[in-house]
Amino acid sequence: MFGKRLLAAGATAVLMAGLGACGGGGGSRGVDPAAVTDVGQDDAGTASKAPQAPPSPDTVSGLRDSVRHLARKTTRATRPHLVKQCTSATRQIRHTQRTGTGTHRTTRTWYTTERYQTCKKVRRGTETYTRTVRPQRWCVSLDNVDGDTAKDDVWYQVTPATYDEARGTDEHARMEFTPSGTGC
Structure with a gap:
């Protein structure tokens, strides 16, 4: 009886260690060590009030440049009846x-x-x-994408809510969102 419990506990420990090594935790795999800053400090080097979670890898940020709405484009076609x-x-x-x-x-x-x-x-x-021919699209153009001053006028496809938010902000206002696609 004791041997079965010991075997089950050992198997559980091995399984948990394996899952932790496979990326279940928040490891820094794929992150440039030079780009990592101390979470407890802001840009000026002073301690911030609350630690902030790092942004999602799918999230982009930059300065709002312009917005564009492309209406759905259709055409008449024939097919066998x-x-x-x-x-x-x-x-x-x-x-x-x-x-x-x-x-x-x-x-x-x-x-x-x-x-x-x-x-x-x-x-x-x-x-x-x-x-x-073309589905309806909402697009936002950003400058200084993710802090890179060389990345200007990059177009992203966004949701209608993000598009409305971008239309309501001033030009060159900082924006952060998760795009649904690139290009426009």
């Missing part, structure tokens, strides 16, 4: 019934007609529909 076409048919079903035993055994056979349908889609002309 498919209709369901069914044909009726019949087939003969054979039935047999055996009665009696030994030399008094008889077999009676009769047939019934079963009706069925086979359906398939066939092309019958064409139909016109509205095809989306």
Whole structure:
């Protein structure tokens, strides 16, 4: 009994150590050590009131440059019009019934007609529909992206809420958001 508990405890410890080594914790793997600053101090070197969590790797920040809304672009197109076409048919079903035993055994056979349908889609002309060429997009352009002064006029696709927030701010105001895509 004691051996089973010891074995279970050992397996749990090995599993937890393995998960911790695989990146379950907040390690600094993939981070430039020179870019890491002391969390307890602000830019002036004084102690800050509360430690702030580092931003998500997907989050970008910079100075708002301009905003752009691209409406959905559609066109009319044609495609084959498919209709369901069914044909009726019949087939003969054979039935047999055996009665009696030994030399008094008889077999009676009769047939019934079963009706069925086979359906398939066939092309019958064409139909016109509205095809989306470009989906609707909301975009924000940033300067000094993530503090790099060489990265200016970088366009990001954003949510409508982030777009409205950017429209409400002044030009060159600091913004931080998680983009849904790049380019515009």
